[in-house]
Amino acid sequence: MKPASFVYVRPGSRSEIVAALAEHGADGKVLAGGQSLVAAMNFRLARPGVIIDINRAGDLDYLRPSGDVLAIGALTRHAAFHKPPVEGPLGALLAKVVRHIAHYPIRQRGTFTGSLAHADPASEWCLVAATLGAEMVIANNNGERTCPAAEFFRGTFTTAVGEQDLLAEVRLPMLGAGWRSGFHEFSRRAGDFALAMSLAALKLENGVITAARLGVGGVSDRAIRLSKLEQELVGKPPSKALFQDVAASAQAGIRPTADIHGSSEYRSDLIRAVVGRALTEAAA
Ligand SMILES: Cc1cc2nc3c(=O)[nH]c(=O)nc-3n(C[C@H](O)[C@H](O)[C@H](O)COP(=O)(O)OP(=O)(O)OC[C@H]3O[C@@H](n4cnc5c(N)ncnc54)[C@H](O)[C@@H]3O)c2cc1C
Numbered sequence: 001m002k003p004a005s006f007v008y009v010r011p012g013s014r015s016e017i018v019a020a021l022a023e024h025g026a027d028g029k030v031l032a033g034g035q036s037l038v039a040a041m042n043f044r045l046a047r048p049g050v051i052i053d054i055n056r057a058g059d060l061d062y063l064r065p066s067g068d069v070l071a072i073g074a075l076t077r078h079a080a081f082h083k084p085p086v087e088g089p090l091g092a093l094l095a096k097v098v099r100h101i102a103h104y105p106i107r108q109r110g111t112f113t114g115s116l117a118h119a120d121p122a123s124e125w126c127l128v129a130a131t132l133g134a135e136m137v138i139a140n141n142n143g144e145r146t147c148p149a150a151e152f153f154r155g156t157f158t159t160a161v162g163e164q165d166l167l168a169e170v171r172l173p174m175l176g177a178g179w180r181s182g183f184h185e186f187s188r189r190a191g192d193f194a195l196a197m198s199l200a201a202l203k204l205e206n207g208v209i210t211a212a213r214l215g216v217g218g219v220s221d222r223a224i225r226l227s228k229l230e231q232e233l234v235g236k237p238p239s240k241a242l243f244q245d246v247a248a249s250a251q252a253g254i255r256p257t258a259d260i261h262g263s264s265e266y267r268s269d270l271i272r273a274v275v276g277r278a279l280t281e282a283a284a
Contacts, residue, residue: 003041022141032114078107131215182281196270219256238283247276
């Protein structure tokens with residue numbers, strides 16, 4: 001299949017991009033890595049009138065540690081995380097997760113923010129953003145606003161990014177000393193989207209969990225942060241029994257979606273398995 005005809009524009013900077021988005025309104029569509037959009041256009045699932053290619057906007061290509069956050073510009077490719085982009089637990093976590101995203105050539109083009117703007121429920125970066133409580137910077141011709149992850153993801157392929165908006169930057173909290181992470185994903189083949197996955201980050205001090213982040217992805221219309229279960233972990237020493245209890249509670253609290261790849265019951269079992277393994281890895 002070939003895409004329907006479209007007009008192609010290639011702004012050279014963030015300000016030119018938001019001006020183009022304002023000019024073309026509902027007809028305009030941002031092209032980042034193209035790894036999801038071009039396939040949708042070829043299948044005619046998407047028929048944008050104007051493609052706004054952001055790949056020449058050098059001012060959006062950055063990974064910037066800034067105080068207690070890592071700022072990720074809109075042109076940062078998945079491949080930028082093949083090696084830890086910053087020292088410490090956050091860098092290690094990102095480098096661990098990226099290996100599960102698609103395949104090497106796709107990771108050279110696809111972008112971190114493109115994954116978030118696309119909001120596939122089985123996106124690894126969406127799980128990272130939801131679980132760690134990322135902050136999104138959304139820009140348009142009138143200025144910019146920030147949006148917490150809890151309000152950003154609205155459902156399958158739906159976010160707080162409006163028709164004239166650019167997701168310009170994502171800010172991830174820099175996990176400090178004492179934090180460690182675990183990630184576990186189940187997919188049918190390496191590089192496939194996850195049937196279920198879990199991210200756990202634990203802060204351990206003197207053998208006790210003093211803070212926790214826990215999330216599940218691939219089982220619902222969006223990644224789910226399990227805030228109540230995070231609280232159940234805090235104040236306790238890590239143990240197999242604790243993690244089994246929390247994993248069972250995660251399973252009990254989520255009614256997963258079903259599709260041709262797996263029934264709701266199957267995914268429900270997977271939730272228990274991936275949460276338990278992510279927690280165990282984080283504590284190891
Ligand atoms: C074979 C295959 C396997 C894959 N497997 C996985 C996987 O396992 N896990 C995974 O997470 N992904 C997977 N992907 C998707 C891949 O990660 C994409 O790179 C990602 O979903 C979208 O990023 P992109 O930069 O390519 O965005 P594009 O395809 O360019 O855009 C996607 C959508 O987001 C919008 N958009 C992009 N950037 C912005 C922005 N800055 N502001 C506003 N809107 C924007 C576009 O308008 C479009 O609607 C796979 C893709 C393929 C082809």
